Amino acid sequence: MEDPILMVRNLNLKFNLRGQTLHALRDVSLDIYKGESLAIVGESGSGxxxxxxxxxxxxxxxxxxxxGSIRYKxxxxxxxxxxxDWLRIRGHEIAMVMQDPMTSLNPLKTIGAQILEAISLHQKELSPAQKHRAMLDILSDVGIQDPERRSRQYPHEFSGGMRQRVVIAIAVACKPNILICDEPTTALDxxxxAQILKLIKDLVRDRGITAIYITHDLGVVANVATRIAVMYGGDIVEIGTSEEIFYDPRHPYTWALLSSLPQLGVKGEKLYSIQGTQPNLFAHVEGDAFAPRxxxxxxxxxxxxxxxxxxxxxxxxxTWLLDPRAPKMEPPEIIQKLSRREVSLNG
Ligand SMILES: Nc1ncnc2c1ncn2[C@@H]1O[C@H](COP(=O)(O)OP(=O)(O)O)[C@@H](O)[C@H]1O
Ligand SMILES: [Mg+2]
Structure with a gap:
């Protein structure tokens, strides 16, 4: 692989809350490579x-x-x-699409005006007519029909899915190098x-954008991510290509996440769910944070x-299971079936 575009080393992030300290990121290291599509998965609250x-x-x-350190280019x-300092990075270098499109859109401005703002900020050299053309082009690129008419409408005149398309249009109009999609479809049908994920997948591929997908649902990223990082309790516990994470997972937490995917469940049988609660990040976490569960x-x-x-x-x-001294453990039946490709993630 090429040199990483973003390099995270031993990152420790804390929050002060009512006289206590919550250790939200515990010594995280991660490389993100140019042009890749990395998914970060884990239960809600994992960081x-x-x-x-x-x-x-x-x-x-x-x-x-x-x-810790975060190096971007x-x-x-x-x-x-x-x-x-951040204004140089935000939008222009690294952009973000969040779960709720309404929080990213201004309810008082037309869709067209909001996209034009992004274009004007990042492509100052264009004439007004060129900017208008670029705005319409980007609307059709994100699958919005009749862009001339739609551009004159306000966010409330769009459905949830269409609003998310607009947010994606604004993010892409800024020509970022990295696009972070934080649960971009969790609020949608x-x-x-599937349509929105496909749209993001095609857009980042065509424009050479590095994508980071965030989701609590491994199933969602099966078709979009080239690499997957599994987070638990503020740490990355497993990372690999999609192939490796789906068909040769090694951390028991990854086994548990996979086992709870509905598409792997046997019809009529109760769906597997991970027992217990997540670690208390206000307290010092000993050993592997997942051990108690x-x-x-x-x-x-x-x-x-x-x-x-x-x-x-x-x-x-x-995981200590990978230590040469560890006793040999068989993964759960469903994980073995996945490895042997006897079951498929596509149901
Ligand atoms: N402003 C804050 N103050 C205190 N704790 C926070 C704050 N923001 C996030 N956290 C905590 O950081 C941890 C990770 O949160 P988050 O990254 O939002 O989880 P995820 O996105 O995986 O669901 C959680 O325990 C959350 O409660
Ligand atoms: Mg989150």
Whole structure:
């Protein structure tokens, strides 16, 4: 692979909350490569959003990076002192599409005006007529028909799915290098979900944009991500190509996430769900944060943080099960069936 466009090293993010400190990102390291589509998956609260907000300086005021490094094209983002530094990055270099399109759109301005603003900010050299043309082109690129008429309408005149298309149009109009999609379809109907994901997939491919998809649902990214990072309790516990994560997963948390996918369930049988609760990030986490919920946990998992074991040059997992001294464990039946391709993720 090429040099990473974004490099995260030993990142520790904390939040001050009512006299206590919540350790939201615990020593996270991650490389993101130019042109790839990386999915970050994990249960709600695992730190997916706060991680990517660190790339844009968007975390809440009570949050602070205690240690670690984030390098974007060689520049150290953790050294930024003011909002002015971030304005160079936000939108222009790294853009974000969030779950609720209404929070990103101005209800008082027409769709066309909002897209024109983005175009004017990032393509100052264009004439007014060229900008108008570019605005209409981008609306049709995101699948909005009759763009001339639609551009004169307001956000409330669009359906949820159409609004998300507009948000995507605005993000792409800024010609970012990286597009972060944070649960972009969670609020939408299943059929619309697939259409929006396909749209993002095609847009980033055609424009050479590096994509980061965030989701709590592994099934959603099966067809869009080239690589998958699995987060648990503020840490990345497994990372690999989509192929490796779906068909050769190694961390028991990844097994659990996969086992709970509805499309792998047997009709009539109760769907698997992960028992127990997520770690308390106000307290110090000992060992593997997943150990208390992990039926496969070894004694050492409760005591010592597992190192990142290499399974292949692209596949790593943080679990003591991969230590050569660990007893041999068989993954759950459904995971073995997946590995043997006896079941399919597409139902
Ligand atoms: N402003 C904040 N103050 C305190 N805790 C926060 C704040 N923002 C996020 N957190 C905490 O950080 C952790 C990770 O949150 P988040 O990244 O939103 O999870 P995810 O996106 O994976 O659902 C959670 O425990 C959440 O409660
Ligand atoms: Mg989130």
């Amino acid at each position: 997916k959003s706060v991680l990517t907000k660190c790339f844009m300086g968007l975390n809440d005021q009570n949050g602070f990076i205690e240690s 060689g520049e150290e983002l953790t050294a930024f002192k003011s909002e002015k 299943v059929t619309i979900q 992990n039926p496969y946990a070894l004694k050492i998992d409760f005591v010592k943080r597992p190192p990142l074991f290499e399974i292949s040059p692209t596949h790593f997992a943080r």
